[in-house]
Amino acid sequence: SQQGEEDPQALSIQEGENATMNCSYKTSINNLQWYRQNSGRGLVHLILIRSNEREKHSGRLRVTLDTSKKSSSLLITASRAADTASYFCATDVWGGSNYKLTFGKGTLLTVNP
């Protein structure tokens, strides 16, 4: 079953603008991860934020996590056409033998040159 819900489902912006995608989840988590997928290919891991962290940066990416609201956001600054892809959040719940990622529905980002 889907754990996360991303919004918006689709986002179209111009090159140079910032893109913000949001993710909400339902259960307690150990960490939350963001992935990118180009044209139905394999997923590329972007960033992981632990449940005790509130914000994390990696290059042009900024991720926030609000565990009280069970939500996260991914900000891509100064977007480029190459950022065009689908972006998924995934929650990692682990403990005992139950290790797995549960994915949200994804946001399709289109960056127009």
Added chain:
Amino acid sequence: SAVISQKPSRDICQRGTSLTIQCQVDSQVTMMFWYRQQPGQSLTLIATANQGSEATYESGFVIDKFPISRPNLTFSTLTVSNMSPEDSSIYLCSAATGTSSGYGYTFGSGTRLTVV
């Protein structure tokens, strides 16, 4: 992080036949997973492939339809059996490697399956 080679990258199959997808990891990993991604949808976990024991299937997926092998810590296969057009999807394998922050996940490049 681990690197996964997945093949085939795509295939077109006749209904009623079976297809086996292979994933080779360049290092030993404890856990491997198989996902299905239906057209325009997110990833749904099919099963966790356990080395030395039977795979653990998620609700809605059964071993007869999706038999999985995990003969060692670097290799796994997923078979899609008795295929129908509804099985047309992208299938992805994933490996989890432990880090101090939790588990890092690497994905294969996916197998795009079309059943006609």
